[in-house]
Amino acid sequence: DQQVKQNSPSLSVQEGRISILNCDYTNSMFDYFLWYKKYPAEGPTFLISISSIKDKNEDGRFTVFLNKSAKHLSLHIVPSQPGDSAVYFCAAFTSGTYKYIFGTGTRLKVLA
């Protein structure tokens, strides 16, 4: 049972345009959501997070939106840059546990 789903394995976007990466979850007990970026041959690195009590968190070019009623979150990258080309993982965490549940990842390619 996949509790965190990223249904788009890949996405291509033109440089300067907006990239939107989506993530759906099934467990209403999740209270934090995180996005990680992963380059080839490296480990994932933390990008941005959001608490379940918020609906938006912004950090520079990166904004995460959370729609609790739809159990859906999205990561917006504006403007997209070639260096943003990577695999993006969505993850969810429940306070009271120590476990992070990851999605399967979306490969973003930003075209110059």
Next chain:
Amino acid sequence: NAGVTQTPKFQVLKTGQSMTLQCAQDMNHNSMYWYRQDPGMGLRLIYYSASEGTTDKGEVPNGYNVSRLNKREFSLRLESAAPSQTSVYFCASSDIRDRRYSNQPQHFGDGTRLSIL
């Protein structure tokens, strides 16, 4: 500025051989994790250690054992390697001090690429 260090970076084993993957973190984090990454499967939790002296199973623990040697080090052992364990293994740590509140992100090592023939 090492963060999370994994050794080795690459390894090829024959079926039935044993191996220990090493992980060390220098951030004084309480919690440590082992994941495997397979194509189309994302990151799946094998084992984790919430704090020194404790370990718990994750999503895919079969065929693996772990040891939290001290606060810094968390090792993963394959007792009898099988081709299905061919994967990229990531170690991570985080500073979850209070399980009621934390949204501390994990810090990952660069992975161990393991092939089992």
